[in-house]
Amino acid sequence: MAVHALFLLLLLLLHALILFSATSAAIAAALDNSTDLSSLLAFKASTTSGGGGGASDNIIAANWTTDAPFCTWVGVRCSRQYPPRVVSLNLSSFSLQGTISPHLSNLSFLSSLDLSNNSLSGTIPDTLGRLPRLATLVLQQNLLSGPIPPSIFNMSSLIYVGLFSNHLSGSLPTQVMLPRIERITVADNLLTGRIPVDLARCSTLQWICLGGNKLTGSVPSSIGNLSELEILELGQNQFTGAIPASIGNLTKLLYLYLGFNHLEGEIPKEMGNLVNLQELHLHNNGIVGSIPISLWNASKMTVLEVSFNNLTGPVSATLGKSMPFLQQLYMAENALSGRLDFIASLTNCRNLNDLQLIHNQFEGVLPDVCGNLSTNLQYFYVSENNIKGRIPAGLGNLSSLISLALSFNELTGTIPRTLWRLEKLQVMYLGFNRLTGSVPSNIGLMTNLATISFPENGFSGQMPDSVGNISMLQIVDLSANKLSSTIPLSLWSLPGLLFLNLSQNRFQGLLPPQIAKLKAIGSINLRSNRLSGNISSALGERQSITYLDLSNNLFHGQIPQQLGRLFNVEYLNLSHNFLSGVIPKSFSNLSYVNSLDLSFNMLEGEIPEEKVFSNVNITYLMENRALCGAPQLQFPPCPANVTTSTSSAKLRLLKYVLPSVASVLVSLVCFSLFIKKIMRKKAKASSKEESPCLNYHRRIPYFELARATDNFSEENLLGRRSIGKVYKGSLDDGLPVAVKVLNLEVEGASRCFDAECRTLGQVRHRNLVKIISTCSNLEFKSLVLEFMPNLSLDKWLYSQNQCLTLLQWINIMLDVSLGLDYLHHQHPHVIVHCDLKPSNILLDENMVAKISDFGIAKLMLIDNKSTTNNIDTVGYMAPEYGSTGGVTIRGDVYSFGILVLELVTGKKPVDTMFNGEFNLRQWICNAYPTAVMEIVDNNILRSEFTNLQQHSDRVNILHRCLSSIIEVGLHCSKDLPNERILMRDVVPMLQEIKNGVLVN
Structure with missing residues (x-):
């Protein structure tokens, strides 16, 4: 018994000794902060500070030295205990480069780590998940790549994780154990896969921001369990299916963004339970049906955006009374119908600043009550509907109005004089209506106007001289009206004017030298008027011009040599005038011109051979009967240029020289025949x-x-x-x-x-x-x-690191179309390429596209066969190649159409989502024209706007542009060859689209 008691006593003493040792070790560790110092120095070694040009350049290198305690280092905050331990590291916006050191995981007391807004690269160290006290992890706005470490989503103390605006890829961690988490922001990365099911178990979540990725699947209904959620941002992804009705359970929700996805179905009536909701963004999806009446219960709503869907039916007449705090209402690009009576209720919204109803099926008249809308209203867009009647005079009361768009309706009558009170107005779209009367002289009072767009109406009389008072003017489009008299001289004094279209009117008079004052002008279209006299040589001083159309006028005299100084011009049309003399040699300097039309004039002399004239189509020179040269265009040869003053001397010289020359030539001919006979076998x-x-x-x-x-x-x-x-x-x-x-x-x-x-x-x-x-x-x-230093098009099309702008994509399409137009219609022998695809389109240092790889093309011609045995590019090959085997230029047109559709959508024609009869074209046809923005490549959208929801007016312009491009692709890629348009038709279509982009 005594032995047993002694054994128990010894065991107890051993346990106490072990416990004492562990406690002593922990105390020693707490009393030793050397690991903090070494961790910070390791981080310093893995990064550099500088390159931003700011005061923070090299500040870490200069400040983080062992000459001072590390608790005094910039960005470092320590605890008050002794010895002090690092509890916070904040180096946000320090222009840091390099990588995140895994040794930061040794800062065992760290509760906050903020390295945001730097240029850190590499991956997120998995070891950060070992920090037991970390509550805030902010690594957003860097260049970090790779997957999100699973350990980050299994930290018991983490409250806020901010990883947005990086290059993170892979899927979100499937196992989520974050019992204290309140905010997760991983937007604007390259993440794929689905939303983890475990995320719905984080009951403390208040913010979820996953937008701007490539996430797929449906929005899980379990997300409705997150009762504390205030912000849910899932936009700009690839989510499908319906909006879950369970979202109606999120009664604390303030902000819901589901725009730019592929969502379908109707808006759940349960969303009427979101009584605290302030912003709802459902735009750019495929949502159908009517707007549920229950939604008007969200009485705190400030922003309602449902544009670019397939919504139908009328809008509730109580809208404004139910949502008195509404500031922005976006319902554009749907199929909403009925009258505009609901506008009367919007007078109750005294903070309303943006109202966009473009491209619906609203009918009736614009009610006079429009003049009683909030004086804070800045944007009023009701274009592209079926609105009749007059423009309400009360619109002149909207003193804050910046942009007014009433175009593409059936409005009649004159422009109310009250509109000239809108001193802040910058953009005025009234085109494509049935408006009449004159353009009032009071328009000169609107000194902030940047855009006057009144095309396709019935305006008559003179263009007011007061337009010259609008010094901010950039765009003037009064085309297709009945304006007459002379163009006011004051118009040529607008230094900021970029775009001028006065075509299809009845203007008379001369083109004055004052036109040279348009220092910024890029596009001038004066075609189809009655302008006369000489073309002003002053035009040549405006090297910013890319588009110039003076066709169908009464101009006469010679073409000024100075027009050859328009080095940037891409479209030049002087046809259907009475111009005479020779084609200026200076036109050979026009390196960028894609279309030069001099037809139907009285030009004479030799056609230049350099540059643009080596590719010119005969139709652009026809009906100039005194032109000569250019045998490939079937013009007569030019007569020998022999002057009478020297002809007699030359004849005397020939009298003595010719016999000797003839003798030598005969000898050479005999010798060459002898050599040719010998070399024939070798050849x-x-x-x-x-x-x-x-x-x-x-x-x-x-x-x-x-x-x-x-x-x-x-x-x-x-x-x-x-x-x-x-x-x-x-x-x-x-x-x-x-x-x-x-x-x-x-x-x-x-x-x-x-x-x-x-x-x-x-x-x-x-x-x-x-x-x-x-x-x-x-x-x-x-x-x-x-x-070609910029390699092939496919390298850019599917690059994760490089993104082209919409204008660059359009330029590439235009370049390819011009190359094909030359092969099909301008070369003396028709050439069919037969293998057009992104890898066969190369880009030079200026991003000019050039078609390459002509092996198959010429093989068809030299063998004189119409066969497709050598064509093996699946996806781009015309359907008839597989059935009849016939090769025609329309096969190239089909390939070009598929290429255009691929550029716009970012989808390869051989993508795994396509099979059988369901192909790229069919997929796009299903979405066009109602759901265009759903199929557009996200890279195009990101290249245009960083935050699309704040630029709905520009979204509308972008939508029309992309719709036009898709229409070109669909016309080119029709199944039946004889239904496809030709490349000579495609070129002006793309040129017009490009001009529209430049204007807007």
């Missing part, structure tokens, strides 16, 4: 080895190409093709080139080489890749082409 033997390009370009020896490409090293490999590889190189003279080396073991490679040589040797166009040289023998064949 036959070597003809198969000689490149067809040799008649046009110098040959480059193999050894020079080997040097240029570093012996065709993998480091210089640009890409692989079905019949060879393409390398980047630099010739001995320093010229950068692309060397296309054929794999002669591939069947047909030599014939494709010959085909591409012959094709590229014959064509010359700004939008076709240029051949520089060749290297060819029995064992080696290569084409030396101009190097």
